[in-house]
Amino acid sequence: MSKLTFSTSSRPDPLADEARLAILDDPGFGVTMTDHMVRIEWTREGGWSNGELLPYGPISIEPAAGVFHYGQEIFEGLKAFRHSDGSVWCFRPEVNGARLQRSAKRLALPELDIDDFIESLKVLVSADEKWVPEFGTGETSLYLRPFMIASEAFLGVRPANGVTYFVIASPAGAYFSGGIKPVSLWLSTDYARAGDGGTGAAKCGGNYASSLAGQVEAAEHGCEQVVFLDSSTHTYIEELGGMNLFLVYADGRLVTPELTGSILEGVTRSSILELATDLGLRPEERRIPIQEWKDGVASGEITEVFACGTAAVVTPVGTLKWDGGESTVGTEAGETTMKIRQSLLDIQYGKADDTRGWMTRLV
Numbered sequence: 633m634s635k636l637t638f639s640t641s642s643r644p645d646p647l648a649d650e651a652r653l654a655i656l657d658d659p660g661f662g663v664t665m666t667d668h669m670v671r672i673e674w675t676r677e678g679g680w681s682n683g684e685l686l687p688y689g690p691i692s693i694e695p696a697a698g699v700f701h702y703g704q705e706i707f708e709g710l711k712a713f714r715h716s717d718g719s720v721w722c723f724r725p726e727v728n729g730a731r732l733q734r735s736a737k738r739l740a741l742p743e744l745d746i747d748d749f750i751e752s753l754k755v756l757v758s759a760d761e762k763w764v765p766e767f768g769t770g771e772t773s774l775y776l777r778p779f780m781i782a783s784e785a786f787l788g789v790r791p792a793n794g795v796t797y798f799v800i801a802s803p804a805g806a807y808f809s810g811g812i813k814p815v816s817l818w819l820s821t822d823y824a825r826a827g828d829g830g831t832g833a834a835k836c837g838g839n840y841a842s843s844l845a846g847q848v849e850a851a852e853h854g855c856e857q858v859v860f861l862d863s864s865t866h867t868y869i870e871e872l873g874g875m876n877l878f879l880v881y882a883d884g885r886l887v888t889p890e891l892t893g894s895i896l897e898g899v900t901r902s903s904i905l906e907l908a909t910d911l912g913l914r915p916e917e918r919r920i921p922i923q924e925w926k927d928g929v930a931s932g933e934i935t936e937v938f939a940c941g942t943a944a945v946v947t948p949v950g951t952l953k954w955d956g957g958e959s960t961v962g963t964e965a966g967e968t969t970m971k972i973r974q975s976l977l978d979i980q981y982g983k984a985d986d987t988r989g990w991m992t993r994l995v
């Protein structure tokens with residue numbers, strides 16, 4: 633049970649039904665925000681205060697706030713799914729809540745109770761329920777973005793004594809609008825996204841900032857995403873800028889890089905590891921030299937590669953490019969990749985039995 637109470641100031645002028653429905657027809661990703669947002673303030677003396685539901689809109693914050701100078705910021709990303717009976721559900725929100733706490737610890741931010749985290753999602757989705765796309769409209773959902781920032785105005789360097797947590801929401805269409813096509817990856821050897829003892833395992837904006845130059849380099853080489861190696865030996869596969877990676881072997885092994893401290897522990901990643909045995913696969917977490925990818929594709933031992941994360945669920949990978957070569961594992965989405973993808977989607981949209989208790993009802 634959440635210990636916080638939430639006050640409500642509803643928007644007097646929510647977007648008209650017609651305009652909202654037009655947006656829900658083709659929402660894209662992260663373009664339009666819903667009518668409301670949630671805010672909870674924290675101070676070192678008083679802890680978390682009660683929450684507020686407010687109209688979505690610009691916030692007032694001092695230019696001296698810590699977040700602008702020293703990057704003390706963390707976030708989460710999860711989706712609300714409409715089921716066939718009209719109810720609205722979230723996929724393993726308690727795992728996101730626990731991760732937000734781990735991220736908070738690493739960035740010296742205050743931890744929010746998992747119950748309060750889930751309550752904050754319920755408060756926002758209840759108010760903006762009309763923004764959750766209808767069941768049967770494909771892979772549509774309401775994307776939820778909780779985040780926490782150092783809002784205290786102070787230019788000295790220390791953990792902020794004033795912090796603000798928000799939740800905003802944005803309707804999301806199918807990630808792949810023109811059917812599911814394998815993405816191409818650029819192997820970055822100049823850049824790393826995270827290093828030993830760094831913040832790689834925390835979901836913080838700074839990791840994304842550090843991934844962007846690699847992402848730009850990928851685009852310059854005609855690739856859609858960048859894949860990073862470990863920063864100390866440039867030998868082992870880590871992950872993409874915002875997605876984890878899996879390799880599928882001809883003998884039924886499903887291998888993903890083990891969590892060494894510089895890889896983000898994706899909820900999708902851990903769910904796939906749990907589902908794998910149900911699908912007759914043998915999951916393995918270990919260090920994977922990048923050479924194993926190149927050799928395995930060449931020998932036929934590796935038959936599929938995919939990336940995973942909340943936004944795109946499961947994304948087939950086609951070509952890996954690097955300075956001096958490339959390797960293509962497939963030109964179409966692989967069978968195992970699609971089987972895993974569908975199993976997750978069926979649970980999320982309530983089309984398959986939720987035998988693991990992964991779904992939490994929001995509305």
Ligand SMILES: *Cc1c(COP(=O)(O)O)cnc(C)c1O
Pocket residue numbers: 709835839871872873874875876896897898899900901940941942943
């Ligand atoms: C959020 C994120 C992922 C995917 O995590 P999910 O919980 O599956 O959405 C993977 N890598 C990075 C760097 C991330 O920030």
